[in-house]
Amino acid sequence: MPAKRQPARPSAEHVPLKHAPSKQASPEHAPLELEHFLPYQLSIVSNTVSQAIADDYQRRFDLGVTEWRVMAVLARFDGLSARQVAERTAMDKVAVSRALARLVEAGRVSRGTHDGDKRRSVLSLSEAGWAIHDQVAPMARQRERELLAKLDGEEQAWLERILDKLMPPDSP
Amino acid sequence: MPAKRQPARPSAEHVPLKHAPSKQASPEHAPLELEHFLPYQLSIVSNTVSQAIADDYQRRFDLGVTEWRVMAVLARFDGLSARQVAERTAMDKVAVSRALARLVEAGRVSRGTHDGDKRRSVLSLSEAGWAIHDQVAPMARQRERELLAKLDGEEQAWLERILDKLMPPDSP
DNA sequence: CCGTTATAGTTACATATGAAACCATTTGCA
DNA sequence: TGCAAATGGTTTCATATGTAACTATAACGG
Numbered sequence: 001m002p003a004k005r006q007p008a009r010p011s012a013e014h015v016p017l018k019h020a021p022s023k024q025a026s027p028e029h030a031p032l033e034l035e036h037f038l039p040y041q042l043s044i045v046s047n048t049v050s051q052a053i054a055d056d057y058q059r060r061f062d063l064g065v066t067e068w069r070v071m072a073v074l075a076r077f078d079g080l081s082a083r084q085v086a087e088r089t090a091m092d093k094v095a096v097s098r099a100l101a102r103l104v105e106a107g108r109v110s111r112g113t114h115d116g117d118k119r120r121s122v123l124s125l126s127e128a129g130w131a132i133h134d135q136v137a138p139m140a141r142q143r144e145r146e147l148l149a150k151l152d153g154e155e156q157a158w159l160e161r162i163l164d165k166l167m168p169p170d171s172p
Numbered sequence: 173m174p175a176k177r178q179p180a181r182p183s184a185e186h187v188p189l190k191h192a193p194s195k196q197a198s199p200e201h202a203p204l205e206l207e208h209f210l211p212y213q214l215s216i217v218s219n220t221v222s223q224a225i226a227d228d229y230q231r232r233f234d235l236g237v238t239e240w241r242v243m244a245v246l247a248r249f250d251g252l253s254a255r256q257v258a259e260r261t262a263m264d265k266v267a268v269s270r271a272l273a274r275l276v277e278a279g280r281v282s283r284g285t286h287d288g289d290k291r292r293s294v295l296s297l298s299e300a301g302w303a304i305h306d307q308v309a310p311m312a313r314q315r316e317r318e319l320l321a322k323l324d325g326e327e328q329a330w331l332e333r334i335l336d337k338l339m340p341p342d343s344p
Numbered sequence: 345c346c347g348t349t350a351t352a353g354t355t356a357c358a359t360a361t362g363a364a365a366c367c368a369t370t371t372g373c374a
Numbered sequence: 375t376g377c378a379a380a381t382g383g384t385t386t387c388a389t390a391t392g393t394a395a396c397t398a399t400a401a402c403g404g
Binding site (some may be wrong): 028030031032033034035036037038039040041042043044045046047048049050053069072073075076088089090130133134137140141143144147148149150153158159160161162163164165166167168 | 201203211212213215218241246326331337
């Protein structure tokens with residue numbers, strides 16, 4: 001199956017290579033254009049955004065992303081168990097366990113035991129937890145707005161719709 | 173500043189809480205709906221997708237995501253230096269250094285020294301590297317197609333456009 | 345009832361990742 | 375020139391994260 005010839009790849013620099021460029025002009029190596037490869041783009045955009053947001057509260061409150069996520073769901077659903085938190089945050093139970101350890105230690109979350117099932121925990125934001133939450137939540141929203149500001153209204157609507165479709169069908 | 177009353181949050185379970193739910197019905201705690209929070213969605217979708225793709229080649233070729241990215245850019249741009257690879261992959265130089273260490277060790281990338289600047293390296297995929305590349309690239313594309321298959325044509329077009337806009341303005 | 349199996353959560357280990365310190369070389373410029 | 379500052383890369387260390395093993399409790403089947 002004779003291969004279709006590729007246009008010569010751009011050579012990065014006009015510099016004589018010391019070592020052989022292996023199969024430089026060889027056929028069929030249709031290379032990925034990373035910067036237009038969807039999973040790559042998603043990863044970049046996601047990391048950039050998350051990083052930007054996290055930087056805000058990370059240092060200021062000594063609060064990790066995972067911890068923040070846990071707090072966010074406890075703000076909406078009081079009294080969840082660790083497992084339920086895991087479901088709602090798309091984190092695995094180990095991550096949740098660790099986040100909770102820190103949060104409880106810091107007095108931001110209170111942990112009780114489920115009546116009638118001593119395995120389960122019953123989790124709530126404490127006063128201190130709420131105080132943090134009420135500062136971080138607006139910051140997060142603000143960052144989201146800044147991100148969306150790069151798009152016009154139509155694009156924003158589509159993005160919302162598209163992400164909803166791409167989200168794995170988990171959280172109830 | 174007297175607060176606007178929130179509708180009572182749904183209580184997670186119909187179970188008596190042992191410990192006080194702190195400020196259960198307290199006002200003003202407008203909680204984030206994580207599952208509609210853009211950065212969160214991006215993170216989930218991105219991780220899900222990357223994971224799915226990586227699983228394919230990770231085990232089969234003992235090839236990490238970072239290594240694959242390096243290979244992908246070397247497939248397009250032969251003879252790059254490590255720093256240039258870093259730029260093109262949005263990875264930091266440490267990550268690139270490590271990825272290269274493994275790739276060179278595995279004989280998938282050959283590393284020379286730049287004539288006239290002994291600090292710089294000159295990188296190329298080796299034969300073995302190309303062999304891997306030519307197997308992985310189609311797999312990656314296939315996964316991308318599967319992801320896009322969840323969207324109709326119009327949505328696909330918008331997504332592409334939107335991601336291009338959201339991508340940080342780096343790679344030349 | 346009692347033993348098996350499942351579930352909630354934690355711990356331990358191994359690997360990944362990021363920041364900063366660290367060489368070597370090159371560049372800029374007094 | 376020659377020396378301070380910058381650049382390319384690697385190493386080190388501290389932290390994060392994932393997998394598997396483990397503990398405790400609960401549910402199930404005979």
